[in-house]
Amino acid sequence: xxxxxxxxxxxxxxxxxxxxIGRDIITVKECGCHPVSIPSVLTVQNSISFERSxxxxxxxILDALGSxxxxxxxxxxxxxxxxxxEEWTGVLxxxxxxxxxxxxxxxxxxxxxxxxxFNSFVNNYKKLITGRNKVxxxxxxxxxxxxxxxxxxxxxxxxxxxxxxxxxxxxVITTFEGSQPVVNITTSCSSTDIPLTIHRPEVRYHGxxxxxxxxxxxxxxxxxxxxxxVTTSALYILEKVKKSSLFHPDGQNYL
Numbered sequence: 001x002x003x004x005x006x007x008x009x010x011x012x013x014x015x016x017x018x019x020x021i022g023r024d025i026i027t028v029k030e031c032g033c034h035p036v037s038i039p040s041v042l043t044v045q046n047s048i049s050f051e052r053s054x055x056x057x058x059x060x061i062l063d064a065l066g067s068x069x070x071x072x073x074x075x076x077x078x079x080x081x082x083x084x085x086e087e088w089t090g091v092l093x094x095x096x097x098x099x100x101x102x103x104x105x106x107x108x109x110x111x112x113x114x115x116x117x118f119n120s121f122v123n124n125y126k127k128l129i130t131g132r133n134k135v136x137x138x139x140x141x142x143x144x145x146x147x148x149x150x151x152x153x154x155x156x157x158x159x160x161x162x163x164x165x166x167x168x169x170x171x172v173i174t175t176f177e178g179s180q181p182v183v184n185i186t187t188s189c190s191s192t193d194i195p196l197t198i199h200r201p202e203v204r205y206h207g208x209x210x211x212x213x214x215x216x217x218x219x220x221x222x223x224x225x226x227x228x229x230v231t232t233s234a235l236y237i238l239e240k241v242k243k244s245s246l247f248h249p250d251g252q253n254y255l
Contacts, residue, residue: 004034005221006072010061010092010211011080012041012053012108024214031218036072040083040092056211058091065095067248075216075221076101078214079128081108086121093128102220103137106116106213109142122149126168134170135226137213139177161186173230175212185229194227196234212237 007028014020020035028035039059044051068074077099080090096103105128129136138146140157147153147160154160161172166188174184182193215233224232 005075006079007033008074009037013039016046018047027214034217076217078102078217079105089121090124104217106137107142130168137173139175237244
């Protein structure tokens with residue numbers, strides 16, 4: 001087995017490999033870590049549109065995690081698309097409670113047209129994202145959905161990120177889908193803007209959101225600070241978008 005830091009990926013399977021586990025594996029490898037992966041959801045989609053998803057049985061998830069743990073020590077975890085199911089999320093939240101390594105959670109809420117389903121399992125999702133080792137990476141729209149689901153209202157980006165960070169003891173990294181040339185890092189006691197260069201802000205690229213989260217998980221696995229991990233990850237995404245070798249323009253995700 002590789003002597004590189006191991007990043008555990010739990011996310012959806014995109015048949016087109018433009019996002020989800022396929023994108024995560026590529027990113028983790030290119031960022032110098034060793035990826036191991038467990039699918040949470042099987043999706044029906046292409047690089048243009050998302051149609052539907054099928055949850056993977058939690059029994060398989062737990063068996064696969066147990067098997068991997070017999071051989072490997074994880075240096076970080078990246079969690080992406082999950083089923084909008086209270087019991088399913090509760091099982092995963094309970095299992096990873098004992099993990100102390102950084103856990104990067106990308107709240108993939110664009111993958112469904114009906115985000116009202118999110119409200120039905122919000123309590124267990126709160127359990128999943130609570131803890132000082134948890135790092136959330138929502139875009140502004142996802143941050144608003146999270147905040148409304150948990151607290152029943154919205155506010156400015158800083159107000160929402162600060163409340164979540166303080167009450168759930170996690171770190172919130174907000175991206176702005178090309179509308180602002182920064183990434184905001186909010187913790188329970190501070191807020192920092194990391195400048196970034198936006199390439200062709202009029203174009204949206206499929207897969208950049210999950211790749212950004214996977215890159216952060218990789219750099220945290222190597223022991224970097226959150227600020228360094230975010231900066232390095234943003235540069236990684238920028239170079240990939242410039243080359244257009246991995247990402248395809250569409251209306252899905254944009255860092």
